[in-house]
Amino acid sequence: MTRLSLHSEPYGRTGNIGANVRKLLGAPHLDPFQMMIRETLQNCCDAAKLGKGPEVFIRLRRLGPIAANAMRERILFDLPKEPNSQVLLREFLAADAPVVLEISDVNTTGLAGPTRADRIPVDTKFTDFIDFLRNIGTPRDTEHGGGTYGFGKMSLYGASRCQTILVDTLAIEDGPPVRRLMGCHVGSSFDIREDGMMLRYTGRHWWGIPSDDGETVEPLAGVDAEQLAYDLGFLGRDPLQTGTSIMVLDFDTGGKSLKAFGGEIAETVLWNFWPRMMEDTPAGRRLTVHVEIDGETIELPKPENFPPLDLFCGAMRRAREIEKEPSAEVFCMNPRKKLGRLIVERGLCAPRMRLVDEDSLLPANCSHIAVMRPAELVVRYFKGDAFPDQRLEWAGVFVSDTDKEVERAFAHSEPPAHDDWVPENLQERNAKRYVNVALREIKRMAKEVAAVGESGLSGAKASPPLARISGILGSALVGVNTGAARRTKKVNSVTRGGRPQRARALPATFIELRSDNGGAIAIFHTEVLQDAGRSGAVLRGVAGVLVDGNSTTFSSGLNDQPEVIKIRRLEGDMTSVGSELRIDGADGTFEVLVRVPKSCAATLDVSILEEDTK
Known part of the structure; x- marks a missing residue:
């Protein structure tokens, strides 16, 4: 021994x-x-x-x-x-x-x-x-x-x-x-x-x-x-x-x-x-x-199946194929030098898979940019402005360029803990400028994502112009996040002790995306609450389109629309094809299936119709 x-x-x-x-x-x-x-x-x-x-x-x-x-x-x-x-x-x-x-x-x-x-x-x-x-x-x-x-x-x-x-x-x-x-x-x-x-x-x-x-x-x-x-x-x-x-x-x-x-x-x-x-x-x-x-x-879980990391993964995947999105490149103009790639991905705020009971690292609503060097090891996250509509979220990545001078600037700007980029750590003038310009663009993008969302369809805001930023943001491709994790968690139930004055449906919660013959089906859950007289007769779902951070529910203007294709009660005793389900006073949790067209993000509004308004 x-x-x-x-x-x-x-x-x-x-x-x-x-x-x-x-x-x-x-x-x-x-x-x-x-x-x-x-x-x-x-x-x-x-x-x-x-x-x-x-x-x-x-x-x-x-x-x-x-x-x-x-x-x-x-x-x-x-x-x-x-x-x-x-x-x-x-x-x-x-x-x-x-x-x-x-x-x-x-x-x-x-x-x-x-x-x-x-x-x-x-x-x-x-x-x-x-x-x-x-x-x-x-x-x-x-x-x-x-x-x-x-x-x-x-x-x-x-x-x-x-x-x-x-x-x-x-x-x-x-x-x-x-x-x-x-x-x-x-x-x-x-x-x-x-x-x-x-x-x-x-x-x-x-x-x-x-x-x-x-x-x-x-x-x-x-x-x-x-x-x-x-x-x-x-x-x-x-x-x-x-x-x-x-x-x-x-x-x-x-x-x-x-x-x-x-x-x-x-x-x-x-x-x-x-x-x-x-x-x-x-x-x-x-x-x-x-x-x-x-x-x-x-x-x-695979990060592609773990919200909000699925959005970061979508942005990262596009950043690795930068030749398809040259507008996402970030440059320093004096001296002219490519500094890296900045990509943002947007989508619906999916339910979180809880790994910890409290103090989770994962934001409940993501509005963050992960920054990293070519080693693709996250240095830190920059938090930006969230969408006004909390059903939506976004995630971005910035990857610095592989150019030796640029890589050396970002590497030397990191403190011993490798958890930040600090331009003040640099003495060489150009190196400091590279890091400062990149940080400025990252922080500006973190503000602009939500600003674009507020501009709606018209693009009326003078800053930032939608035409300039659209190449970086890309489409709101909820429809391509087909690896999103399945969520079996039901919408939170409301105690039946005190019923609402009118029958209503709680806001729909996005659950997952399923592949379907090359397309995608978005799954939503909603909770129906009946009044004392159980007057709610019909549950109706209206699919909408996410455009530049806003959810809109309209049926014209686009060639391909999201469509509610099925509604069913999770207990299994009620189902219908189409956008309406007769519930005749029933309550509980209902599942709504929405067919999602390509290059589009679908949202869902739900409502209860009474018999005399049907």
């Missing part, structure tokens, strides 16, 4: 970066958990093998008896001398079922290269191991990459209540793959009195195998590392399945149950990585994520 030894980093003769390194990296706009997921998965994407998209397993679980014993007896047997670090680690080890979060990737390169930062052989190709386990803030050298080994690494320690992680990696060196396992803790700096001197320590600690010179520790390697990883419950790997697993010890769920926190994991992944998870993302770039909570798998 191999037991790891502890090495606490002493200050060097010329000093070190101490425990306050986290403050040097800045303060992100996002909460710590979002930041950890973003940064870690970005590094997984950057480490993907050429031609293979990364596959990531996120596992939140309690350690079983074997793993907990291995943790106590073989990893954390020797604890740091700093009092607070000792308390935190002992609390973790004393737990009956310690909680850990493991993030593992496959189809990636693993952490290859030397294990000591002070001795790097000449012509070394990879330094990923020391960049992640030893150094702070080293940038990834991946072209158009998204992450660094600075903020991402520190966010992992921040998610651990004992500020400790274990790393298990399988990487290819000059010969066969090498398995390595090491632990690391980042605590407070401390002093120890010895022989009349004050020995100072940085607060960084590693668990590994003593080096030959006794000055540090090396990672446990080979078969011993593989066996210890197995005992700890790390993701199993085939002999050639390179990649890295990171275990965050005593993971902080914020007091939530593991099951409840699983929904937050799923939603955070989708909200931040949907561009790389789309079905039509090239296989070499596609990110596949699996979420497992205490051995139970959470199925992640």
Whole structure:
């Protein structure tokens, strides 16, 4: 049985970066958990093998008896001398079922290269191991990459209540793959009195195998590392399945149950990585994520089927085919340089699939633009003005150009957390101008989408002209969102204790879109409420057309109109073909089917007719 030894980093003769390194990296706009997921998965994407998209397993679980014993007896047997670090680690080890979060990737390169930062052989190709386990803030050298080994690494320690992680990696060196396992803790700096001197320590600690010179520790390697990883419950790997697993010890769920926190994991992944998870993302770039909570798998919905991400996906799909929509290109005029592509997609506000009970990242009514570099990793969202009609919503994307000068400007404008574009971070004049112009156009578009909606059919508003903006907005193609998720959630019922003075139908709620012989059928639900005399005799549906953000219900002016083709009561005892259903005083939830023409978004107005007005 191999037991790891502890090495606490002493200050060097010329000093070190101490425990306050986290403050040097800045303060992100996002909460710590979002930041950890973003940064870690970005590094997984950057480490993907050429031609293979990364596959990531996120596992939140309690350690079983074997793993907990291995943790106590073989990893954390020797604890740091700093009092607070000792308390935190002992609390973790004393737990009956310690909680850990493991993030593992496959189809990636693993952490290859030397294990000591002070001795790097000449012509070394990879330094990923020391960049992640030893150094702070080293940038990834991946072209158009998204992450660094600075903020991402520190966010992992921040998610651990004992500020400790274990790393298990399988990487290819000059010969066969090498398995390595090491632990690391980042605590407070401390002093120890010895022989009349004050020995100072940085607060960084590693668990590994003593080096030959006794000055540090090396990672446990080979078969011993593989066996210890197995005992700890790390993701199993085939002999050639390179990649890295990171275990965050005593993971902080914020007091939530593991099951409840699983929904937050799923939603955070989708909200931040949907561009790389789309079905039509090239296989070499596609990110596949699996979420497992205490051995139970959470199925992640496809972003194309997950409102409002379906609208973002529609915009992204068009942005990738920019040759079809050159008007969506954004330029800087002095100097003239293409900065990127800006696309907006509009549609009906579909019901949300709830993954969390409260504080969802998903807006109830979307009016946001997601911005990103060519790596297609979301940097942030800009919120714009919503449509006055809350039945409608929009989503947009801006992707900066692949031109090296432009890409460098946007990349260098990002703070360490990669969660914003800050022109003030740039010193080069043109680079600052590129980012400023792009941000100006993004913010203007966020205002103009709703302004176009207010202009209606006439285009009477002087700004923005409909002709100029139409190429960017495109058609309101609800009719092409055929991957929209099916929603089984019924319209909220109203208590029958107090009936309305007149029979009425609640506003129709869009449920889903179904394919139908090359076209589409929009499904709506409405709730019928009868008065005391149950005078409502007929339920009528009138389909409308969404034009420039306004819903209109008219029957002329377009060659192809949406059409109500069927109405039925969900209880199944009433149905009719056409736009009217005789209900004779019945109430409940009714389903209305609307045939949607191409290049058109359909809306639905519902009303109740009494017998004497029929």
